[in-house]
Amino acid sequence: MIRDKSNYLKILLSVFFIVCVILPLIQVLANIDAASWQELLQQPKFSESIRNSLTASTLSTLVSVSLALLLSFCLARSNIRLKNMFKIVLTLPMLIPSISHGWGLKMLLGNNGILTKWLGLTEGIYGLTGIVMGSVMYSFPIAFLMLSDVLSYEDASPYEAASVLGINKFRQFTGITLPYLSKSLISVVFSVFTMVVTDYGVPTAIGGTYTTLPVSLLKEFELNSQSGKLSIYGAILLLPAVAAFVIDLLKKEQSRSGFVNKAIKPRKGVVRDLLCYAVCIVMCVVVLFPIVAFAMLSVMQNYPYDLSFTTDHIIKTIDQGGDVFLINSLIVSALVSVIGTAIAYLCAYCTARTTGLFSRALHLMSITSMAIPGLVLGLSYTIFFSGSALYGTLAILVFVNTIHFFASPYLMIYNSFNIINKSLEDVGATLNISRPRILRDVLIPQTRGTLVEMLSYFFVNSMMTISAVSFLANIDTRQIALMINTFEANSLMGCAAFVSLIILVVNLIVKTTFYILKKALKKNKPVKTAA
Amino acid sequence: MENQNTKIVVNDLKVVLGRKTILENINFDVKDGEFLSILGPSGCGKTTILRVLIGLLNPTGGTVIKDGVDITKAAPSKRGMGIVFQNYALFENMTVLKNVEYALRLDKNRKAQSREIAMEMLKAVGLEAHAKKKPSRLSGGQQQRVAIARTLALNPDVILFDEPMSALDVDTRMILRDELKALQKRFGTTMIYITHDQEEAFAMSDRIMVMDNGVIHQIDTPENIIKNPANDYVRRFVVHNLQLKIDSLSRFSTVCVKGDESAQ
Ligand SMILES: Nc1ncnc2c1ncn2[C@@H]1O[C@H](COP(=O)(O)OP(=O)(O)OP(=O)(O)O)[C@@H](O)[C@H]1O
Ligand SMILES: [Mg+2]
Numbered sequence: 001m002i003r004d005k006s007n008y009l010k011i012l013l014s015v016f017f018i019v020c021v022i023l024p025l026i027q028v029l030a031n032i033d034a035a036s037w038q039e040l041l042q043q044p045k046f047s048e049s050i051r052n053s054l055t056a057s058t059l060s061t062l063v064s065v066s067l068a069l070l071l072s073f074c075l076a077r078s079n080i081r082l083k084n085m086f087k088i089v090l091t092l093p094m095l096i097p098s099i100s101h102g103w104g105l106k107m108l109l110g111n112n113g114i115l116t117k118w119l120g121l122t123e124g125i126y127g128l129t130g131i132v133m134g135s136v137m138y139s140f141p142i143a144f145l146m147l148s149d150v151l152s153y154e155d156a157s158p159y160e161a162a163s164v165l166g167i168n169k170f171r172q173f174t175g176i177t178l179p180y181l182s183k184s185l186i187s188v189v190f191s192v193f194t195m196v197v198t199d200y201g202v203p204t205a206i207g208g209t210y211t212t213l214p215v216s217l218l219k220e221f222e223l224n225s226q227s228g229k230l231s232i233y234g235a236i237l238l239l240p241a242v243a244a245f246v247i248d249l250l251k252k253e254q255s256r257s258g259f260v261n262k263a264i265k266p267r268k269g270v271v272r273d274l275l276c277y278a279v280c281i282v283m284c285v286v287v288l289f290p291i292v293a294f295a296m297l298s299v300m301q302n303y304p305y306d307l308s309f310t311t312d313h314i315i316k317t318i319d320q321g322g323d324v325f326l327i328n329s330l331i332v333s334a335l336v337s338v339i340g341t342a343i344a345y346l347c348a349y350c351t352a353r354t355t356g357l358f359s360r361a362l363h364l365m366s367i368t369s370m371a372i373p374g375l376v377l378g379l380s381y382t383i384f385f386s387g388s389a390l391y392g393t394l395a396i397l398v399f400v401n402t403i404h405f406f407a408s409p410y411l412m413i414y415n416s417f418n419i420i421n422k423s424l425e426d427v428g429a430t431l432n433i434s435r436p437r438i439l440r441d442v443l444i445p446q447t448r449g450t451l452v453e454m455l456s457y458f459f460v461n462s463m464m465t466i467s468a469v470s471f472l473a474n475i476d477t478r479q480i481a482l483m484i485n486t487f488e489a490n491s492l493m494g495c496a497a498f499v500s501l502i503i504l505v506v507n508l509i510v511k512t513t514f515y516i517l518k519k520a521l522k523k524n525k526p527v528k529t530a531a
Numbered sequence: 532m533e534n535q536n537t538k539i540v541v542n543d544l545k546v547v548l549g550r551k552t553i554l555e556n557i558n559f560d561v562k563d564g565e566f567l568s569i570l571g572p573s574g575c576g577k578t579t580i581l582r583v584l585i586g587l588l589n590p591t592g593g594t595v596i597k598d599g600v601d602i603t604k605a606a607p608s609k610r611g612m613g614i615v616f617q618n619y620a621l622f623e624n625m626t627v628l629k630n631v632e633y634a635l636r637l638d639k640n641r642k643a644q645s646r647e648i649a650m651e652m653l654k655a656v657g658l659e660a661h662a663k664k665k666p667s668r669l670s671g672g673q674q675q676r677v678a679i680a681r682t683l684a685l686n687p688d689v690i691l692f693d694e695p696m697s698a699l700d701v702d703t704r705m706i707l708r709d710e711l712k713a714l715q716k717r718f719g720t721t722m723i724y725i726t727h728d729q730e731e732a733f734a735m736s737d738r739i740m741v742m743d744n745g746v747i748h749q750i751d752t753p754e755n756i757i758k759n760p761a762n763d764y765v766r767r768f769v770v771h772n773l774q775l776k777i778d779s780l781s782r783f784s785t786v787c788v789k790g791d792e793s794a795q
Contacts, residue, residue: 420623421618421619421620421621421623423616423618423620424620424622426587426614426616426620427614427616427620429586429587429606429607429608430585430586430587430607430608430612430613430614431608431613431633431634431681431682431685432608432609432634432637432638432685433633433634433637437637441622441625441633442622442623442624442625445624446623446624
């Protein structure tokens with residue numbers, strides 16, 4: 001603790017957070033004025049969109065989390081094969097923007113949808129049903145991943161004890177599993193709810209006249225980008241995330257020792273396994289359907305009238321600048337990946353490997369970004385940075401994405417650092433091994449897997465984000481994901497499908513590459529001894 | 532013991548963290564080559580004393596003198612001391628050998644012989660056969676031996692131990708006790724040793740320091756502490772506790788002796 005040079009680093013990082021998170025946010029909230037409130041309260045549309053948002057998000061959360069529970073149980077508590085493959089397919093939707101899900105759904109179940117015809121429906125599923133379905137499509141994988149993770153850490157001993165005592169399966173579920181899951185379930189529910197309530201991709205694509213808060217915010221933005229009403233919308237959208245954030249803080253960190261005491265081994269059960277297969281396969285088909293539809297629509301002349309093969313949409317996408325925008329996106333994503341990972345890594349190093357008030361304050365600042373939806377973040381940046389040299393550059397997109405996706409990778413590495421012996425730096429000090437050396441020679445080699453995951457997370461998410469960047473990108477810095485918006489507005493289905501497909505493919509390639517890298521790192525951990 | 536040189540003198544040590552006074556009026560000295568144990572209930576400030584001695588914590592007041600030199604403000608690595616923690620704190624990504632060698636290689640004067648010294652230290656703790664393994668593949672006792680070898684490698688004249696055996700099973704502790712005493716004899720190192728195990732303290736130490744709540748109640752030889760406890764606290768904490776143990780032990784041994792006799 002003596003002669004701690006890490007304080008300089010902490011000051012630097014704090015300045016970064018103050019400029020990139022706290023000040024913009026304060027500015028948004030400061031923009032709220034009484035007149036705008038009055039005005040909004042008199043609009044029936046306002047309370048209607050609040051009601052709509054609440055209804056749609058609550059329903060979506062319920063469905064999404066229930067499905068996630070079902071699927072994660074099927075995978076964790078059965079002996080079915082191909083578990084990894086199911087997991088990969090079920091999480092594929094995480095690699096495409098939410099608007100594509102809405103858009104895909106419209107192609108499947110809209111007025112002229114593929115399935116609408118097949119099923120002989122007379123009307124498409126616009127409005128509430130559509131929003132819920134679309135929201136479930138893209139929020140389900142996240143809930144599923146979180147719950148699978150929790151379930152895979154559960155200890156078998158309580159179940160064994162219960163079985164010995166003759167307690168039946170149902171009582172075991174209510175008495176052991178639910179209490180074990182309850183804490184995580186709260187987090188999952190809040191994450192999903194926040195994600196859905198602040199999303200505008202799905203509602204714009206398939207909401208029809210069913211207007212939700214984010215859509216109202218966007219409409220308001222198009223009318224008057226300086227309006228005080230924007231800030232009110234922003235503040236409301238901030239609420240659920242802030243609640244989730246506070247609950248997360250209050251909740252004592254579940255001490256997970258990093259290894260399973262005794263892994264649960266599902267017993268034999270042919271019927272159960274068959275049922276699990278059925279559930280997994282059905283869900284995989286549902287998940288894959290829109291993706292296959294993208295692939296088909298990208299190369300079909302004019303669905304549903306002319307199904308012949310064409311490269312028109314691909315050419316059109318390129319004509320409209322798709323190649324340039326793709327490069328923009330790749331540049332931004334690569335920069336966010338590297339810069340975001342570097343900042344998150346150093347930040348977690350300070351907060352997890354040093355003690356004191358300053359480091360706790362920095363930790364709080366680091367996870368604050370969790371409470372800011374992309375839409376609100378983008379809005380705050382337009383207000384705070386407009387007129388500055390940063391405005392309208394790729395750099396501001398890099399910053400906004402770094403902050404937008406900061407919390408998850410930060411927490412990944414924060415947890416990794418926390419499992420590593422706390423006395424290493426002290427031992428180093430007595431052996432004349434400096435902190436930077438310990439970081440380089442001991443901590444980094446032990447956290448390389450996490451580093452790779454962080455790089456991948458930042459890249460994939462900035463590749464497909466729309467919310468924050470939609471406010472900030474101009475004609476020179478446009479991101480490819482934003483093209484989906486434009487194509488949608490012009491009813492260019494094929495092009496929108498093609499762009500979604502490109503994003504999926506890029507993300508798949510990146511994810512696979514990082515996955516292979518991680519595996520390789522695991523295999524040849526440095527065993528070398530100095531010559 | 533009287534004619535031994537004094538290694539460390541601690542004067543009027545005081546440590547305040549936040550608003551809490553952790554240590555006050557701490558005065559003691561340690562003789563060259565001595566084995567001094569520190570006994571006391573949890574939270575009484577034992578670890579804090581070690582952290583001040585080695586320089587990981589700046590005291591609020593007081594001085595630490597080693598070999599006649601005031602080292603209160605010296606950097607931890609410049610004190611000629613080593614420390615061994617309860618949780619080993621090994622570099623998990625390096626082999627056992629590399630763990631011991633790492634600090635040596637960073638030291639210009641010892642870089643050339645680093646491999647040689649490291650192997651010698653591993654031999655001293657009986658681990659030369661495990662040099663190429665990662666620490667995680669060793670038992671707890673073996674890992675602690677690596678930590679000891681790593682500390683010994685820099686040739687400190689004082690080694691501090693913070694409950695080094697608390698995480699080990701009884702058998703391993705018994706063995707490690709003897710090994711540690713043998714190492715002390717061989718290298719002539721002064722050792723200051725925190726433990727919760729009173730029997731361990733009485734078996735290993737030249738002198739024992741009994742602490743409570745940030746103050747020292749008594750520092751004396753094991754015999755004197757039993758014969759002349761300085762106050763009620765020491766009597767209750769140490770003597771009473773130990774008496775119980777001796778009682779149960781002697782009862783146990785009479786049973787054994789009887790058993791042996793009948794077998795003969
Ligand atoms: N950074 C700190 N800030 C405030 N108080 C502290 C700090 N570190 C330790 N303390 C307090 O100082 C007191 C002494 O701590 P110390 O670790 O020295 O006790 P100990 O005798 O080693 O206990 P144990 O046997 O449990 O290891 C404890 O009450 C502890 O709560
Ligand atoms: Mg202690």
